[in-house]
Amino acid sequence: MYNKIKKIALLTGGGDCPGLNAVIRGVTKTAILKYGYEVIGYTFGYRGLYNNQAVPLTLERVSGILHKGGTILYSSNKDNLFDYAVEDGGKVIKKDVSDIAIENLKKSNIDVLVVIGGDGTLTSARDFARKGVKIIGVPKTIDNDLPATDVTFGFNTAIDVATEALDRLHTTAESHHRIMILEVMGRNAGWIALESGIAGAADVILIPEIPYDINKIVNKIRERENLGKLFSIIVVAEGAKPKYGDVVVSKIVKDSPDPIRLGGIGNKLATDLEELVKNHEVRCTVLGHIQRGGNASTYDRILSTRYGVKAVEMINDGEFGRMVCLAGNKISSESLENVIGKTRNVDVDGELIRVGRSIGVSFAD
Numbered sequence: 001m002y003n004k005i006k007k008i009a010l011l012t013g014g015g016d017c018p019g020l021n022a023v024i025r026g027v028t029k030t031a032i033l034k035y036g037y038e039v040i041g042y043t044f045g046y047r048g049l050y051n052n053q054a055v056p057l058t059l060e061r062v063s064g065i066l067h068k069g070g071t072i073l074y075s076s077n078k079d080n081l082f083d084y085a086v087e088d089g090g091k092v093i094k095k096d097v098s099d100i101a102i103e104n105l106k107k108s109n110i111d112v113l114v115v116i117g118g119d120g121t122l123t124s125a126r127d128f129a130r131k132g133v134k135i136i137g138v139p140k141t142i143d144n145d146l147p148a149t150d151v152t153f154g155f156n157t158a159i160d161v162a163t164e165a166l167d168r169l170h171t172t173a174e175s176h177h178r179i180m181i182l183e184v185m186g187r188n189a190g191w192i193a194l195e196s197g198i199a200g201a202a203d204v205i206l207i208p209e210i211p212y213d214i215n216k217i218v219n220k221i222r223e224r225e226n227l228g229k230l231f232s233i234i235v236v237a238e239g240a241k242p243k244y245g246d247v248v249v250s251k252i253v254k255d256s257p258d259p260i261r262l263g264g265i266g267n268k269l270a271t272d273l274e275e276l277v278k279n280h281e282v283r284c285t286v287l288g289h290i291q292r293g294g295n296a297s298t299y300d301r302i303l304s305t306r307y308g309v310k311a312v313e314m315i316n317d318g319e320f321g322r323m324v325c326l327a328g329n330k331i332s333s334e335s336l337e338n339v340i341g342k343t344r345n346v347d348v349d350g351e352l353i354r355v356g357r358s359i360g361v362s363f364a365d
């Protein structure tokens with residue numbers, strides 16, 4: 001037992017995600033009830049740490065938040081304190097302000113910082129750990145693309161929403177003999193498209209890891225027609241791209257450390273496909289932030305709670321500079337040094353792709 005701990009702080013960074021509040025609740029309740037720590041939460045992610053803006057996290061404050069999407073601590077995906085925009089002589093310059101953050105932690109007597117976020121937020125966590133801050137990471141993202149953990153919280157809710165969207169799209173597809181495309185998020189990883197596509201009975205699944213040939217999609221549509229199936233359902237990941245083509249970028253967010261926002265491949269594919277297919281209307285639905293919002297699924301509530309409890313157990317055991325993770329069905333942890341700078345992509349030779357192919361799903365390769 002690492003018994004010098006009295007006060008801990010939490011922050012949530014990056015895009016919001018179902019399960020953030022469940023982690024905040026899990027950490028706060030365990031810290032107070034089991035170990036007697038005081039808990040505060042910095043607001044708006046690292047920006048709150050820089051500005052020393054925090055709120056007390058009490059049992060009352062975390063009551064009733066388990067299921068709720070978003071984060072009661074608010075979030076920001078723009079504030080990297082190692083490269084932070086500050087005003088200097090009337091000009092805005094980028095500067096490393098991490099020492100100010102460390103001073104703020106000291107001034108508030110924070111013994112350990114728990115950082116809940118995706119790759120950007122956890123990269124900063126690793127950098128703070130390198131500067132001696134006692135820090136623990138909790139892996140968040142609907143994209144499920146962080147290494148060292150089998151599952152990030154938020155992913156399950158996202159695939160539930162995407163699967164329901166596919167179920168609903170079947171209605172119009174069948175009634176009007178249309179080709180219905182669903183564009184889902186996931187950045188450069190195809191997990192959301194792959195898993196919701198299998199659960200939602202998509203005929204074609206397009207993921208970044210397998211560049212697609214549009215003619216193969218047409219072949220699949222024709223193959224189905226020959227079987228008397230006059231509609232088709234396609235799920236496309238926002239990061240999917242054609243063979244010999246590139247991803248579609250929807251927006252550049254200039255002040256973001258990761259400025260490229262993907263999106264638009266679904267509508268592009270609808271236009272291209274309608275040219276080739278002719279005998280069907282092709283329509284696209286972009287699921288967007290709907291898959292990131294709303295109540296957390298049962299699975300995510302449990303996973304987030306397990307992550308929150310484990311984070312505090314690690315504090316008690318003095319295991320710092322590490323990220324909580326899930327390996328198989330076991331909660332464990334991994335050094336932040338081994339998590340950063342890598343993306344966990346779909347294994348194109350893996351079991352899920354094989355499952356898809358076995359049941360006749362086309363990946364259009």
Ligand code: F6P
Nearest residue numbers: 015141142143185186187261262
């Ligand atoms: O990383 C989560 C995610 O929702 C991605 O799937 C998506 O590409 C991105 O964030 C969208 O970011 P924003 O909300 O800033 O547009």
